[in-house]
Amino acid sequence: MDIVVSEITKRFGSNLVLDRFSATFPKSELTFLMGPSGCGKTTLLNILMGFISPDEGTISGVPELKSAVFQEDRLCESFNAVSNVRLACDRKVDKNTIISHLERIGLKGSLSKPVSELSGGMKRRVAIVRAMLAESDILFLDEPFKGLDDETKKTTIQYVKDNMGKRTVIMVTHDMDEVKALGGRLITMSGKPASL
């Protein structure tokens, strides 16, 4: 089932962030959201994830099982990478699977350290593995590759590509190279207030 966003409006106080925004996100496809900072991309994701409600408009078709790479890493700092991923996974995902995924994107040797001791780029990759391994029908990716150097970004994009499966993916990005590398539909959100 496609996700249909219809005429949604969102204000924060007097600040109009989304103004009658409408879009369709096809099932099992990757859709990119691009647009200038402050145009409401993250607000839209937060609405779709269920953290905030729109003031007006309707949304339908959002799957129950969700996963995300947030704009911030949102990791439990005192726990190691494996534990952080385990938090989001059910029992079907065993420790060896988690380790092999983390190692695949270059985190070998940093698995036992608390994530507070990892670099920004490493933390980002832990957040990506967490989102990929969590059981879900939809993936929200909010600038998932920010802070990664070119080489690591390439490996990580490939990792994401290999692990998206048949999930619906909505990804916020500012980088056309990421769009080209992953491929998918592109929705460009205009400047404030955002509407398509």
Place this chain on the structure above:
Amino acid sequence: MIFITPGRQKIEKAISIFLALAIWQVGAMLLDNSLLLVTPAAVAKRLVSLLAEPDFLSSVGFSLVRIISGFLLALVAGSVLSVIAGRFRPAETLLWPYMTAIKTVPVASFIILCLIWLSSKNLSTFISFLMVLPIIYTNMLQGIKSTDRQLLEMAQLFRAGWLKKMKYIYIPHIKPYLLSACSVSIGLSWKSGIAAEVIGIPDGSIGEKLYEAKVYLSSGDLFAWTIVIVVLCIAFDKLFLLLLKKLFVRLEKS
């Protein structure tokens, strides 16, 4: 910036203790009245003889068990109540008058009131419990309320159960609040517990020994027992906080 090594800090502390003892010794010698101020040397002598007395260990055991029980009960009750209050706002409002009353009513009023309700034997447990409860509750509640909203959203999105939320989000966040509350309240539990024993005078307690020291105007006994209380309090404080920290480390590594 001047960097002071832990070794140097220890030496400085040792010197300050030695100086304080020297000032005490000189003051007592100048006063020359053991009723008013006994010398540290005399206190040390009395302390040694106290350790050899047959009822020393039983008195220590009596007070130790009761005061620590009061502290531990308050730790459990304060933690449970703070979790309930953090989860349900009406519970916080309902608990507010009790916690405010316990925090503001003088401990002596509680002791006298409780003497009417309870036997003097268990008074120190109840008073320690009462004094520690609001500290644990307030600190823990503050910790729960200030838990990172973004992490809670993340846990909600990934459908993490309450056990995972406790382990990964709440407990690590509450840790500094709990350690600080325990550090403050262990000392308070001993102070209030011993005060309760001095007023209630249960047989075979440290409080009874202090009361006898007052009755017989024995400064040596008073100081010697006070040192015993301070040592017990510090030892329990260090041991308990060490175990608590180890527990947190184990949890984070599990």
